[in-house]
Amino acid sequence: MSAVPGTDEAMLETGSTTDIVGYRLRRAQLSVFQRFLAAFEALDLRPAEYSALALIGDNPGRKQTEIAEILGIKRANFVALINGLEGRGLTERRAAREDRRANALYLTTDGARFLEKARAVQDDFEADCITRLGGPKARDTLLDLLGRLC
Amino acid sequence: MSAVPGTDEAMLETGSTTDIVGYRLRRAQLSVFQRFLAAFEALDLRPAEYSALALIGDNPGRKQTEIAEILGIKRANFVALINGLEGRGLTERRAAREDRRANALYLTTDGARFLEKARAVQDDFEADCITRLGGPKARDTLLDLLGRLC
């Protein structure tokens, strides 16, 4: 029908649906997380697991509940996550001295080594994000704007 | 121990974990979606349902698969979503003239009225996002940066 190849199907009108903050935020987050999963496939590490490892590495000896809360994960759901990391020999629970109900979380020696590798992958991944955004200033602008939405 | 109230517990070191694009994106998206859910509670409408209604409103007669694909929803999962909207009398499936396998999607009269109300809520919601971001220019900057990440 149309004279131009590939244009037989009229384009959908999407602007009023997709040119909104929430929608774009969702699509961008899904896209970034998909690339994150691909980048961390070799290490078999998911976003929440990487965050937990990094946070424990920077704050050894903190209680499960503290780590979970910072990451926005319910303590009930954090149990399976930390079980997974512990099962791989990356983290360990030790009895907290001052409170015998609590588990203090630490990286194992293997976990610290593993985190080094993961941080290197993450640094590359972040560098790729910065390139896509158009440079470090654009990244800072994005983080600032995202912070205003929380 | 500390002289300043409320600072007995040392702050966690979070920067290296949370000052990265993926993490901030996730937190911002969760925060915005939570507010979206609250804003649309009275209409009992979720983000994906609003997007579907708005897209059908702007593109009546499109096939299920077209609408689903634009929204990034698998056609298998879109069935339950559209069943929900149809069950509420907001949309209807009609046999597509040119392809008897396909369902062409339309808003009902009630659906069109409902979408008007939903668009008004969304406009208020977007205005709130813009205010949080610091103005329309900041919003445009954000959408531009988010687009670069997809």
Place this chain on the structure above:
DNA sequence: TATTGTTATACTCTATAACTATA
């Protein structure tokens, strides 16, 4: 053969309630 809509199914993420052992 390929595609549309559908069902069934499974896996992840998230949320709540309830239990235990401590505090």
Place this chain on the structure above:
DNA sequence: TATAGTTATAGAGTATAACAATA
């Protein structure tokens, strides 16, 4: 009483496979 960790469970969202009807 309240809190830390845990278990069980249920609800979303998402992914794939397979089927009937049609192209």
